[in-house]
Amino acid sequence: MAKLIYAMKILLFANQFQLTARETLGLKRFTFFVLEVYVSAWFTASVPSSAPANDLRLLQDLSEYHDVKISRTCLTVFGRHLWYLSEGLVGLALFDPQVNATMKRNIVRAIFEREATEDSPKRAALPATSSLPTKQLSYFASRGSNFLFESLKMKTFFLSKEPDTWSDDEDFKTGVAVVGGLRVINDTAERGIALIQAFNSKITKSEDQRQHLLQVVEEQRRSQPGTSKQDLTSKKRKQ
Numbered sequence: 001m002a003k004l005i006y007a008m009k010i011l012l013f014a015n016q017f018q019l020t021a022r023e024t025l026g027l028k029r030f031t032f033f034v035l036e037v038y039v040s041a042w043f044t045a046s047v048p049s050s051a052p053a054n055d056l057r058l059l060q061d062l063s064e065y066h067d068v069k070i071s072r073t074c075l076t077v078f079g080r081h082l083w084y085l086s087e088g089l090v091g092l093a094l095f096d097p098q099v100n101a102t103m104k105r106n107i108v109r110a111i112f113e114r115e116a117t118e119d120s121p122k123r124a125a126l127p128a129t130s131s132l133p134t135k136q137l138s139y140f141a142s143r144g145s146n147f148l149f150e151s152l153k154m155k156t157f158f159l160s161k162e163p164d165t166w167s168d169d170e171d172f173k174t175g176v177a178v179v180g181g182l183r184v185i186n187d188t189a190e191r192g193i194a195l196i197q198a199f200n201s202k203i204t205k206s207e208d209q210r211q212h213l214l215q216v217v218e219e220q221r222r223s224q225p226g227t228s229k230q231d232l233t234s235k236k237r238k239q
Helices: 002-012 019-044 050-064 068-078 090-095 101-114 129-134 145-153 163-168 170-180 187-203 208-224 229-239
Strands: none
Touching: 002 019, 019 050, 019 068, 019 090, 050 068, 050 090, 050 129, 050 170, 090 101, 090 145, 101 145, 101 163, 163 170
């Protein structure tokens, strides 16, 4: 979002800069795309149950975006990240309060009736662009979607009931709590990568010494469990 803010500021104060026509056009295309398409998906990206519906909606918005070059490029890139439209994870949509009962009913029917893809892929394949506007979440579901419930050890008796009654079902309530605790963004991994990169460059420039140092750190963590930030904070509170 920082780039969007900078781009908007530059456009707002364009008369104070010496921008070429190409630069101005590029800033406008970037800003309009983010505001019209991307920003809503970005703000809801961290909600686990909304991930499948958000991804499908973003695909549909991209397929209909008026700037054809941006549309094609973004579809190609985003098509490599359709994890939450895979057979194994599309079931998250069953816990999305924004998905209506009819769609949930169709997803359940697909889970019961549609054969799973052999060697179910971890991410969905990008459907033909022309068909995207009519695609629904149930298109991605199959018996392979039971992977979600099995992995999270969730009871699925509620699937045999009408979606309108799920809110009163204890198994469904438990599922909502479990799904709500999932992480669907990679902030933790990115912070870890940034930390190790800074760590590598600060202490030593020697690759051999760096490898020895990492081994020492790993051994220390194994021999001294309970030294995470959460554990240390908990110990401090008890004191």
